[in-house]
Amino acid sequence: MFFYLSQFLSFLAMPLTIISLLIVIGALYVKKKWGKRILWTGIFLLWFFSNQFIANQAMLAWEPEFKAFTAVKNHEIGIVLTGVTNMSKTAYDRTFFNKGADRITHALQLYRMGKIKKILITGGQGLNPVNPQSEAELLQRFLLMTGVPAEDVMIEDQAKNTAQNALFTKEFFKKNGINTEQEFLLITSAFHMYRAKGCFDKVGLNTTTFPTDYYSHDTKYDFPSFVYPSPSSIENWHKLVKEWIGIVVYTAVGYM
Incomplete structure (x- = not known):
């Protein structure tokens, strides 16, 4: 129930949802002074959230810096969160x-470099699944096809959100006799790392982070960035707003 409620609340708070409501209401009451103001507010917000430069600066400010592979200490297990298939x-x-395949491809690179000896993939089917397989199974299949031995790929395929990723991962380790006091390498998207790290800290798993899957890029000071509207910019804002709402809700209910 919580999973569906959080998805619905996120939808209501999405920039495009708010913009659409403002423009529709403003258009319906455009003959009234307040209706015109609402309409122009919606148009302004559409420009703001579709602006490439503004969206990128917001994402740059939020996402943590990436880490060089050579700077990563060796770990027994790397934990990969799903949400990329x-x-x-x-x-x-x-x-x-x-988008987000970096989560598993960078985990594979870390494994090949000997930075992690085993990979634990956590994630089930999510909201309204069409595919009968879990995401963890799909990513496990990918790793096996690349030649990673089956004994080095573990899966937890019941989690439906980040809080469950952390909780079910700890339960998996305990069930399989894996030392939960060791330090694990946590691998997920950069925009999602703050919440993921908070959830794993909450359940008592010690992790160091390896952010991947960046939505931001190096700052560009060119005409298209400042002027051309971009659907991907609105998508980036959706990612940010959804993540911020998730952090607020998770903090309120004690998940992090």
Whole structure:
């Protein structure tokens, strides 16, 4: 129930949802003075949230810096959070990725470099699954196809949110006799790292972070960045707002 409620609240607070409501209400009451103000507010917000420079600066300020692979200490286990596969397309001989594949490809790189000896993938099916497989299974399949031995890939495939990722991972370790006092390497998207780290800290798992999957880029001072509206900029704001709401809600209910 909490999972569905949080998704609904996030939808209501999304910039595009608010913009759409303002423009529709403003257009319906455009003959009234307050209606015009609402309409122009919606138009201004549409420009603001679609501006590439502004969106990138906001994401740059939020995302932690990436870490050089050579600077990462060796760990026994790297924990990879899911949320990067196309769960609406079912296949049994491959894995379809959405943006965020860095989570698993960088984990693979860390494994090949000997920075982590084993990989634990945590994540189930999420909201309204079409694919009968879990995300953890799909990412496990990808690693096995790249030649990673089966004994080095563990999965926890029941978690539906970040809080459960942390809780179920700890339960998995205890069930399988893995020392929960050691330091783990936590691998997830940069924009999501603050909340993920908070959840793992809450359940008592000691982690050091390895952020991946960056939505920000180096600052560009060019005409398109300042002038051209971009759908991806609105998407970046959606990511940020959803994450901020998640942090507030998780903090309020004691998940982090």
